[in-house]
Amino acid sequence: MEKTSWKRNLYILMVCQFFVMAAMTMIIPFLPLYLQELGVTDSQSVSRWSGIIFGANFLTAFLFSPLWGKLADKHGRKMMLLRSGFGMAIVITLTGFATGPWSLLLLRLLNGMISGFIPAAVALISMSTPKRQVGYALGLLQAGAVAGGICGPLFGGVMADFMGFRMIFYITGITILVAAFVVLFFVKENFEKKETRVKTNTMQDFKKIASTSPLMALFLVFFVVQCALIGINPLLSLYVQELTQAQNLAFYAGLAMSVMGLANMSASPLLGRVSDKKGAHYVLLGALIFAAVITLPQAFVQSYWQLIAFRFLLGLCLGGLLPSINSLIRHLAPEGMESRTFGFSNSFMYLGTMLGPILGGWLASFAGIRSLFIASAILLLLNVMIVKIKVVPVMKRKMSENVNS
Template sequence: MPGTAATSRAADRRAFQILWFGQFAAIAGLTVVVPLLPFYLAGLGLPAGEVAWWAGVSLAAPAVTNLISAPLWGMVGDRYGHKAMVVRAHAGLAVAVGLMALADTPGEFLVCRLLQGACGGVVGPTATYASTLAAPHRRGRVLGSLFGATGAGCLLGPLVGSMLAGRFGYGALFACVAGLLLVAALLALSMLPHRRTVPRHRPEAGERPTLREVLRRIAAHPLGRTLVLAGMLGQAAVFALVIVFAPQVERITVSVSSATVWVGVLQATMWAACLIGGPWWGRRNDRGGAPVSFAIAAACCALAVALQGLPTVPEFLVPLRIVQGFCFAALAQSVLYVVCQIMPEQARGTALGTTTGLLDIGQVCGPLFGALVTGLLPLSGTFVAIGTLLVAASGLALLGARPRRAHSRPPATPVVPALPEVKP
C-alpha cells in the first residue's frame, strides 16, 4: 500500500540519519586526541625520549584488539540483531573514552585504548545495519554517505578537540566526547528499529556460517581476497603518511608555528575532499565495477601521495591533498561493498566485522613502514615508497576483477524498500 511504503521509507530515512550521526560522533570523538596525543602523553609525566614510542603504541592499540573482537561482535549481531551491535559500539566507546579522562599514567591510558578497540568498532556494525536499509542497487550510495560521515568527523574532530583541550583541559575533552557518544547510543537504542539481515523464520536463511567459513569464503573468492588485501595496503599507506607528512611540511615552512598551522589546514583540506568524495564513489559503485573504482582511486591517490615530497612551498600541497582525500574516500567503502555482495545475508555482520578487523592491520603496519622508510630514504623518497603501496593496491584490485567480472555486479536478491536519497 502507498501509505505503508511511504511510512517504511520515512523510517529507513530516519534510521540512516541516526547511523550517520553516530558514525560522525564516533569518528570525531576518536580523532580529537590524535593530533594532540604527544602533548597529552607528555603531560602524564613521560620523558621526552619516550613520548614517540608511547604515542605509536597508543595509536595502534585499538586496531589490535578490534582485529580480534570485530568478527566476534559481528557474529553476535548476525544472531541477535544489528541494532544491539550499533548501540553496543557507541556505548562501549563512551565507557572507554570516559575512562581516559581518569587515566593518570601512560599505562592506564593504553589500557583504555585497548578497551576502546575491544568494545568499540563503529564502522562494521553501522555498515552492516545500513546494508539492510537499501536495495542492492543503492547500497553503494548508503556506504558512500556513511564514509562521508567519516570525513566530516575527521575534519571537525581535531579542530574542535584542540580548542576544547586548550581551554578546558584533556579531562574535560574526554568527558565531552564520552557524553556525545552516549547520546548516539541512546538515540540508536530508542529510535533504530530491530533488524536482522535474515529473519530467523525464513527457511531459505539456512545455517549461519562459522567465522572460519566466512574467512574461507572471502579468501576463496577472487574479488574477496584481492580487494581485502588491497584495502589493507591502502590503510597502511595512509597511516604511514602520518609519520612523514608533518616533517615534510616543517621542512618547507619558515617556522614550527607556521608548520603547525599548515598541517592543520592541509589535514582539513584532505578530509573536506573525503566528505565530498564518499557519496560520489558510492554512487559510482552502484553503477557497477566497485573493484575498478578502487583501482582508479588507489592509482590517483598513489600519484598524489608520491608527489607530496616535491613541493618547496606548502601552497602546492593543497591540490595534492584534495586529490588524496577525494580518492581515499573510495577505498574502504569499495571493499565493504564487495564483501556485502559475495557473502550470504545471514553472515553479513560476521563478514563485515572480519573485514574491518583485517583492514585495521594496515593501521598497525603502516606507521612501522613509514618509520622504516624514513630511516632508509631521503624525505622525498619516503613519499614515493608510500605511493608504491597504493600502486600495489590498485594492481591487486584489477587482478581480482579480471578473471570474473560478473562478481562486480550485485547478485539477485529479494527486493527491499529503497533508501531515499540522504544528503549528509
C-alpha cells in the same frame, strides 16, 4: 522494513557517525601531551609511549572485530552499534581518570576491544539499503565520518586550551553516549536470525569467506590502502616543516590533513552514485589508479602549496576507495555471513592502520620522508593489479549474469 526506513537509518547514522568520529578524534592529537600531564617527561619516553598507546587501540580492534561480526550475524547489527556506543562512552570517560601511562595503555586496549561503532553502522546500512543504492548510502555515511574527523581535532584544540585534557575525555564520553541513545530509540532494524545447525569457529568462518572470490583480494586491497595512506600521516607534520618556514607549523600541518578530508567528504556521495550506476569495481579501479598517480609527485614537491594541491586531489580519490570496497563486500558476502565478512574486512583495515605508521617510521628513518610517498605509490599500483586481475573480471561476469537473468 518500510520502504523509506533505510533512508531514515542512513541520515540518523550519518549524523551519529559525525559526532562519534569528532569525539574520538578530539583526543588523538593530544595523547602525547596527556602523557606529559601523567608524569612522562622524557622526550624519548613520550615518543615511545605515544606509539605504543596509539597502536594498542588498533591491535585489540584487529583481534576482536571478527568476533563482533559473528555476534552481529546472530543478534543483529543494531546490537553491535549499542554495544560499541555504550562501551566506548564508559571507557573513554574512564580514560580521563587515568593515573599513569600503564593505566592509559590498559584503557586504550579496552577501547579497541569494544570499539566498532563505524564498522557496525556500515554493516547495518549496507544490509538494510537496496543493493542498487548501496554505493550512494555508504558514500553519505563516509561523508559524515570524514566530516567528524575534520572537525574533531579543531574542537579538541579549542577545548584543550580552555578546559584541559581530562575534560576532553569526559565530553567525548558524553557525546558518544548521546549517539548511542539516539541509535537505541530511533534506528530501526528488522533483523531475522538465520538458524544454522552447524556450529563454526572463527577460522572455519574465515576459510569459507576467503574462498568466496574475490573477497580475499578485497581484504588485501583494504589492508594495503590503509598501510599506504595512513603510514604517511604521523610524519606529515615533519614534511610540512621541511617545506615551510612558517611559525604556526601545527596549523599548516593540520590544514594538510584537513584538506584531504574535505575533498573526501565532498566526493564520497557523488562517487557512490557512480558506483551504483557503473559498478563499484570500476570506481575502485579508477580511484586506485588516480591515487597512485597523485601520490607519487608528493615526493618531489618544492613548496607547501604544491603539497596541499596534491593532498586535495588525493582526498577526492579516497572518496571512491573505501565506500566502493564496502559496497563490493556487501554484494559478495555469503548469505547469512554478511557481518562476519565485514568483521574480517575491518580486521584487515585495523591491521593496515596499525602497521602503516610503524613501517612508515622505519622507512623514513633511513630513506627520508619523501621515500614514503614513493613506497605508497608503489603499493597503490600493486592494488591496481590486484583489482584488475582478481576483482574486475568476477564483477563483470556477475553483472552480465544479472542482466541476462
